Amino acid sequence: MKVLLVGEFSRLHNSLKEGLQELGHEVTIVGHQDGFKNYPVDFPLRKKWDSGILKKIKIAVHTLSKFDISSYLTYCQFQKNYQNFMHYDVVQLINENSFYCQYFYEKKILQFLFKNNKKVFLLSCGYDYLNVKYCFENPNYKSVIQAYLWNRISAKSFANVLKFRTPSFKKLHDYIYTNTAGIIATDLDYHIPLHGNKKYLGLIPNPINSNKIEFEPLEIHGEIVIFHGINKANYYKKANDYFEKALDQIAVKYKSKVSIITTRDVPYNTYINSYNKAHILLDQGYANDQGYNALEAMAKGKVVFTGAEIAFAKHYNLTSRVAVNTIADVDYLVHELSFLIENPDEIIAIGKRARAFVEKEHDYIAIANKYLETWTKY
Template sequence: MKILLVGEYSRLHNSLKEGLEYLNHDVTIVAAKDGFKNYDVDLPINKRYTNGFLKKFKNLIYRFTKIDLESLHVKKQIIDLQTQLSGFDVVQFINEASFLCTPDIEKTIFDLISSWNKNVFLLSCGTDYTSVKYAHDQKLRYSILTPYLNGKDQFLSSYGLKFLEPDFIALHHHIYKSIKGVIASDLDYHLPLLQHPKYLGLIPNPINTEQLEFKKLHIEDKIVIFHGINSNNYFKKGNDIFEDALTIINQKYADKIKIITVRSLPYDQYIKTYNEAHIMLDQIYAYDQGFNALEAMAKGKVVFTGAEKEWLEYYNIEEDTIAINALPDAKKIADKLEWLILNPDKIIEISSNARQFVEQHHHYISSAQLYLKTWGKQT
């Protein structure tokens, strides 16, 4: 089967492609490079107006005409790739705005690619209308919008509030009229989609464990705590709270820990940087693990991330055995860090459990099989 994967976030489509290719399917990814992360793409869509004079020129033109030169540049590249983007049995868009263009251009690109192919599906694995609206309506105990609602709006674009604007809402409804169905990648997107007529269910993020070597942790001297920061998502990911927690714990156990903090590294460099770590601080305002957390868990790290009671119930597991739930409270995070520092045997135990969990529930080949089964039911 020929499969076209449109867009890329956090290496999800790359891992899915590897699973599908193992199962002897022909897979192509078309996507803009995901910022500084620089994931592999078969048909890369280049962004021209990202910095310097061209960015200023683009912004000036948009200010006075509402014409976005970058979006037009992306659309032209898609049209030029028509031959390579045609004749696929299944197409999956990673988001309602897979190329970060204006909604009118996203609609045009969606319509073009849909008209050239069969059986179009959508993923909900990042901010989109459904998840942002659910969070904005405060239907969760906390969400990615909690810091924004608490006044932390310095990185406003990171919260995905654009999806609540009329043009993006119209784009959402247009896409949902055309797709065969929508798939959620984890519980953070599963919960808002429950009861939606186009919802096809949750397929856990595919992780290529063969590329992620598990090394049994050894604690000979200090416990190494890794904190990777994406500057654009600083408040959305709860990095400010993690930093406060690290300050608390460092004042108490500076002789027992080593803290590594990095900012906005390319993917290949980032995933190597935390190799020596025992503990990784991932994100706070989540109920399930995203890609970064799962890859770290596959490598045997003890990860502070989304591991809420809904996740515990979904997978039927006990608290603090696979991952550590990172609550939006620096004191509570520091308390959990202290528990691990004082009980290093727990670090070793959770590390092993984390790898087994990823292999059992997130293996890239079994995930690819679930995608094929889900797509097949609708075609």
């Protein structure tokens, strides 16, 4: 099968590509490679005029004419390589705004993909129209929208989420929804809002290539090392404000018993190796299930503070913790961290279970097979 994967912002498509290639399929990734994560992409796109004086000019032009220079330049990059994006058996979009363009140019690119390939599927693995709509209509549903509703995040900082509530993105959603073969969710955070939707094809967990992630059983001979990796752009969306306040208390409470490592906006390869010596990793506080960063840390055998709600445990029939469910509450975080620091055997046990869970439920070849079954069926 010949497959085009569109977009990459978590290494999901790279791991899926590796699984599909192991099974003998031809796979290409096109997408943006900007930013500090810098994931591998076969046909990289650059979001131009997006910083400095050029960005100011772009904003001024858009204000006066509604013309978006960055979107136009992305479209030009796509057009330059258009022959490489034709005649695929399957095209899979990472989300409803895979090219980061405004409506006009995003639709033009999508029209080409729909016209020149056999099937197009859509992933729900981040913000999109249906997910954002559900979260706003259900404010008690655990999601990053809660942080916005609690005034923890400004509208300006939340623009990449709020855009999915605008009329133009509703039009884009309707266009994609009509033309795709179906929608696939990558974890429970996206599965629950899609449940019962006629286009929804089911949940396929994130693929993790554990062969590339070394597992070292945790050992505790001195300090317990806690790692907190911060992406400043997502600082409040990941509940980093709560994590930092909790760590301040932990540092005072346990002094010589703990060592705290904090990084900010480091490249992906640096990030994933920054926590090799850590026992505990703080990931996010507004999720029901694990995202990609959490799963990679779990594959290394770390104890990860992330989404692990009751629905997650039920879905995978878990009777023991493989991660620490996290909520945006400083006292709760201090309590959970304190329990682990005072019970180091539990750290070691959770770390072992975390690796076993990832190997069982997220194996990249098994997940690739699930995608193939879904793509073939629909």
